[in-house]
Amino acid sequence: AAKSLGRGNFQFFSAEMNTATHERLMLENRLWQALEQEEFELYLQPQIELATQRIIGAEALLRWHHPELGMVGPDRFIPIAEESGLIIPLGDWVLQRAISLLDSWRAPGLAHLRLAVNLSARQCHGPGLLPHLDRQLHSHGIDPALLELEITESAAMQDPERSRTLLNELRSRGIKVAIDDFGTGYSSLSYLKLFEIDRIKIDRGFVKDIESDPNDAVIVAATIALAHSLGLEVIAEGVETQAQRDFLRAKQCDEAQGYLFARPMPVAQFEAMVKAATAPVAAV
Ligand code: C2E
Numbered sequence: 001a002a003k004s005l006g007r008g009n010f011q012f013f014s015a016e017m018n019t020a021t022h023e024r025l026m027l028e029n030r031l032w033q034a035l036e037q038e039e040f041e042l043y044l045q046p047q048i049e050l051a052t053q054r055i056i057g058a059e060a061l062l063r064w065h066h067p068e069l070g071m072v073g074p075d076r077f078i079p080i081a082e083e084s085g086l087i088i089p090l091g092d093w094v095l096q097r098a099i100s101l102l103d104s105w106r107a108p109g110l111a112h113l114r115l116a117v118n119l120s121a122r123q124c125h126g127p128g129l130l131p132h133l134d135r136q137l138h139s140h141g142i143d144p145a146l147l148e149l150e151i152t153e154s155a156a157m158q159d160p161e162r163s164r165t166l167l168n169e170l171r172s173r174g175i176k177v178a179i180d181d182f183g184t185g186y187s188s189l190s191y192l193k194l195f196e197i198d199r200i201k202i203d204r205g206f207v208k209d210i211e212s213d214p215n216d217a218v219i220v221a222a223t224i225a226l227a228h229s230l231g232l233e234v235i236a237e238g239v240e241t242q243a244q245r246d247f248l249r250a251k252q253c254d255e256a257q258g259y260l261f262a263r264p265m266p267v268a269q270f271e272a273m274v275k276a277a278t279a280p281v282a283a284v
């Protein structure tokens, strides 16, 4: 009986693995085509200045319109793109798209907007990032300070020396640098000592339980104070309730982003939202 159970288990697991491997292979094969066929789109999620409630910019979040599967989120394909190397051309596409958006925002009511773009580990440590950025910035002639690049602690800590050089190169161009998912790695404090940055993004995991978990409340408040005393700005991710927003505002958190304000949305919708929010009252 034990033997047949073992065999049954083996078959069960191998069928499961086949499904996972199959999906992975299917997505990987399609990903390369997807880039050529322009199935990717940048969604934008507004970032809010807490003191004024104004939209000061957005984070660009990648979406894939798969012809059969519908909308596929980045958590499902970024790791595959990263492993297969597609992340390099895909990351270049994201940057190019983001910079041309900033270019198109030189219009009344939009010219102040900052745009944040996520960088993956492989993109940070590859040789092509800076030349690509330089070409794009030069051909569009935008103010580099309107572009912010988000790097996670874990990506930066894969090769701290290289990351340090990269971040200095970015900042010497006037590009802003933010640490994404701050607090989720094991190196958050050494990170602050090692790297020159502009902003930290407090991870959603700490914001989520601000109201119910006194430890999280203390950690968030202390992180904001620490960042400010080091001259850094702070944005909180994943803000979903008014109580979370009020807590963050009381602790002087500079900015926030989350479903309370808006979900990630198509570019046109974001632009309409910004224009509506800044339209003169007399026009109503
Ligand atoms: P991230 O950079 O930490 O982005 C924040 C994620 O939290 C986004 O998920 C966003 O939709 C989600 N989010 C925002 N507000 C809330 C909220 O109030 N509640 C909840 N539950 N979630 C919220 P998304 O768009 O699925 O992206 C997931 C991750 O994929 C990103 O995490 C980022 O690491 C990666 N990613 C997205 N776009 C790109 C890209 O262009 N390049 C690279 N390398 N990575 C990307």
Ligand code: MG
Pocket (backbone or CB within 6 Å): 059, 118, 150, 180
């Ligand atoms: Mg991010």
Ligand code: MG
Pocket (backbone or CB within 6 Å): 180, 181, 201, 203, 237
């Ligand atoms: Mg994040």
Ligand code: MG
Pocket (backbone or CB within 6 Å): 181
């Ligand atoms: Mg995250």
